Amino acid sequence: MPEQTPVTGSVSDSDIAWVVDLLGLDRLDEPRRTFLQRLDTLDVAACPGSGKTTLVVAKLAILAKKWASQTRGVCVLSHTNVAHEEIQRRLSNAAVGHDLLGYPHYIDTIHGFVNRFLAVPWLASNGYKVTAVDNEITTSIRRRLLGGACSKVEFFLSKSGRKFESLRIGSSDLENPLVGADFPASPSAPTHQLTAAAMRLTAAQGYFCHDEMFIFAEALLRDHPEISAILSRRFPFVLIDEMQDTSLRQYELLNALFRGDTERVTVQRVGDSNQAIFEDDGESGAGVFPDRQSTILALPNSFRFDGSIAALASNLALTPVEPNGLQGVERSPSPPEPQHTVFIFPKDDVGRVLPAYAAHVLHCLDDEDLAAGTVSAIGWVHKAKEGVEPGHAHYPATVSHYWDGYRATAARRSAPPAHLVECFQKARMMVVSNLPVGEAVDAVASGFARFLNQAASVPLVRLGLRPHRSLERLLEPHPDARKLYREVLVRFVLDGQPLTEQAWKVLLPSLMQLGFAVTGSPLSRDSSAYLDWKEYFGSTIDAPGSHARLNIYQFEDSSRTVDVHLSSIHAVKGQTHVATLLLETFKHDHFFGSIMPWIVGDKSGGDQKIGVRNSERLRLAYVAMTRPSHLLCLALPDSSLGGSSERATAKEKLVSRGWKVVELE
């Protein structure tokens, strides 16, 4: 059988012209053109605002057009669901891209890929089904199987600072799930045996935690090394997006799979190691990517901002942006004086920071600019810190210090609320804050799902990507229950009827009825507690002129208003803002206080000598400072500039770098 070439011919100028026309692209500079053209193994260092997703979609569209195999495909992996869904959505808009969405191609997260191609086949081959991959459900089933012994195990674990929910299967030997696991008791101890039995039974029912799937994937690779050749044959072209965010474990697994030594397989990895920031601690592959020195293609030109922002952020790039540093190519009219501002405030008085920033935004940007996007104020740490008050050495330590209306738990990517009513309150907040209604609906749906799962003591609904859809499917045989669910959704989330304690009390019996109808059993203690009333922020969501809108600080001058969205740096990764204010916070040390030499321009980039913490701070600062399209501001206490003798010099340096310095007295 003759070898089939999956891609017919090379990428020609006319192919590029075709895709430029198809997607309505403009301004393809030379590095971008090169990226579209090359079909060999390659690492791409894409700067913030380089339009990398558009470029990836364009490349995939070209591949789709030229693809000639029905059994071999393109594999596109990303780190987050958001990223792969974005790629899928944009591909589906073009008829040709539609071909890439199904077999034999594959577009998903690395997790999804590992599950589908490695872990699930390994488990299925060994007689295990996969019912759900979900940390929460899996942990709750393990707890339930332990029954009364659970509190004993939890107490035992807590003595050594461990948590039950962090417990994971230790090896692919599912008969002995604690072998290799971090469990501080000898295998003969009763706690060990009970816990092992619970984990074994949970596995037999098909419930696993996300990171456990890697163990099975690695087991497959170990037992059947040919899988590497098999996958290379299936996917002669692999494109990995958000490469900087892969963990070391994922990185090594991908490398082992797509070595390319069995057959020609092209691996193109796109990412920006300077933007590798993690919410969880853990080894990342960031330090290693890009590692193919000879085949790095740099995309140094950002379409997000102009040269002034690029110049201020460039030297915070941990790895210098090749060849001449970060470039901003967005054309903007040069203002007469510098606008990007460093607000310096007295250490223990943050009160004027947000008003000054908001006023500056209104001064610099007209309504048209403001309508184009978000105005944000962000910091590394955003959760409230008890006991850190003005006067404390760590103050200001978190975003919430800058505005007492800030609620970290209300952030979009926070842990699920502990009560159903809070899901309603959160959802209403989202609607009021003009966040996508679908997300608000899903917030309520996942609350209902949690309630029903608790009530049934078995997972009825998977808390997947589309809780609303899953719930609707579950409720299909129960028309009354579904009617009630839809009704409360409309009344309290969409129409905004105030959900008072009184209204909740009226609603409660029907909710319990719903739980009974679906599960067929009386409510468990957990699930009825989940229905308890809970006050939200102590204020009413829909009060006129309320500042309680979801972490939005509203500022009004004589004629105009501006909404400042507060959040953590992690939460705004990948976003573009109109204006961004980076706030001083504290973790291990003050953020700006630690990286002042880079802010004032004394230092540029970094190597291992600067330490892990400062490396992380630099990446965070780089991500934060490359968000805005128009206006970049910093807020730091005078103390972060150094001792009183150094402050004047520091200010001079800031000015000479192009900052406007404003001192808030």
Add this chain to the structure above:
Amino acid sequence: MYLSEIVIENFRQFVKTNPAFTLSFKPGVTAIVGENDSGKTAIIDAIRYALLTRDTDHVRVQPDDFHVDPSGVPASESVIRCRLSDLSDDDKGAFAEHLTYEDGELSLYVYWRARNLTLAESGRRFADVSVRSGKDGAGANIELQARQLLAAAYLKPLRDAEREMAPGNRSRLSQVLLRFPGIDSGRSFEPGAAIDSEAASALSLSGLAEYFRHLVNEHEGVQGAQSAINERYLSKLALGGENLHGRVSYIDSGSDKARLRQILERLQLNLLAGPDGGSKGRYGLGSNNLLYMACELLLLGTESEGLPLLLIEEPEAHLQPQRQLRLMEFLETAASIPGSRSVQVVLTTHSPNLASKIPLNNLVLLQGQRAFAMAEGQTMLEKGDYRFLQRFLDSTRANLFFARGLIVVEGDAEAIVIPALARMLGCDLTTHGVSILNVGGTGLRRYARIFQRKNSSEAQPSIPVACLADLDVMPNRAPEIFGMVEGDSDSKWDDLRYRRWRARRDLATKGVSESDGVELRRAKLRGGDSPPVKTFVADNWTLEYDLAKSGLAEEVYTAALLAKNDDSLNEERKSREEVIAGAEIAFKALTNQCIDDQELLCIHIYRLFKVDQVSKAVTAQYLVEVIEGEAERDSGYKDALKSRLPRYIADAIAYVSRNSGPSSGEVENA
């Protein structure tokens, strides 16, 4: 890649058993044989459901696809599992996410499961079908595009091959040709380029279509019509300043691929008398079927992707026996046509003619909800047996695959007499579905071993197989009566090595009495027995002797004399009555000669065969007539006969007819 196994639970007549119904396939041709309603069609349909088919016929689960138990309750779930083995590197890549890793072997399982929703009150559909990979269906959902790579070519019985070969939208022929290598070769048409006849013949099919479109558009009639519309009407209807302009043009099909498809859909396949012959007009269904199969095989063999599997139901439906044999020979070679992939063929048949032509190795016998592969290693048959049976298993003997019970006999005489005796016993072998297999002297055991499984722990076919064997040991007085020895002290008695006959006294050896020796011989003849095969050994010597000895002495004698005079009777030199009357007198005389010595009487009767060389087969025919004549004349004869039959024959008939008689139970809907 080939289909190596199918497991079926609760689908149609296949109930969920433990172990589940399992059928193994080998690469190449597998022929599933079995009586009606044994599940041949259910197996083909199960493969079609699980693997899909290439035709445009849509398969949909029907409510009666779910097995219904004897109390009338339909199963809540049907499962069909196909295993595909011997995966190429391409196959492994194509199904990377669906592979199952078993001790050193990589397989692809397709696990098809239908839940019966008619049992639940709600729901508009009556079945919920999921198709996953993995041995227990624990793998990922298999997407439709991936499943389509496995789709089999399916030739249904009584299909309308003529229609399928006809031109038309999405015609089968166009689909076949579309995938044929080189069908898209040639140049595309460049508008504006000069086209001479040489350039025209270099065009691809879609190029020709474009060229044709171009010529149509340039045609003066078309041009004339266009200008007439524009000048005579549109220009006059337009409002001031408006510039309306019409254009007449041949429709553009869009892509090259669409143009090619449109051309191919206009092609038809006709049978010609020869390469230069003219069309012979309408051919019969049989010929069209051959054409259709050729077409499907062409496609299966030339494709580079997917599963080359061809399902044929009842190829005998439209083909005369000679064509059937040609087809079988062809399908076997189709497994390895140079330059194309080896095609796996699974076919069903209830044609003994076809079954006899298929190597035993490739046969699967379907019986009692189980599949019994006849492949080497599965049966008790030895290598030599396969060669023997390949030569001697003709279409008459191939009936054994479709029987509910089987009596294997050594010669024509038994084949003729046993059915008549059975009828006398009130057991019609035909209505019981019992076949008589006449091995014609040798190979009694070889045929029986077809039904004996190597693995005794697995289920056995529930077809009772009775082997009727002669003991082949003469009474001690016989050799002298036959003139083979003279007296008890004849030295020939000691020449055991140089004579082929045995008498009872020969079986006595050191420490073994004569009667023990006889029993040892009997036991040895039964030695190869294992369910469902049981050997019934003549109580004394041979069929004729034993019939005479057990009480039919006069009937056998009369029949033998009739046979002796067969030529005279046929040439009407003697009358039947004359012979019978003579026989009666002669028998009386013989009886008087052997008063109270039944053995001696029977030896003398047997002398007719042994010394006078009377044909046993012809005797058998007359014996049947004699017995049936007696039964007609004397109403008590039938009942009396029961006690006058040899034990071993009565036992054998009882054994093979134990399968509850004529087909019982409910009538399945076809």
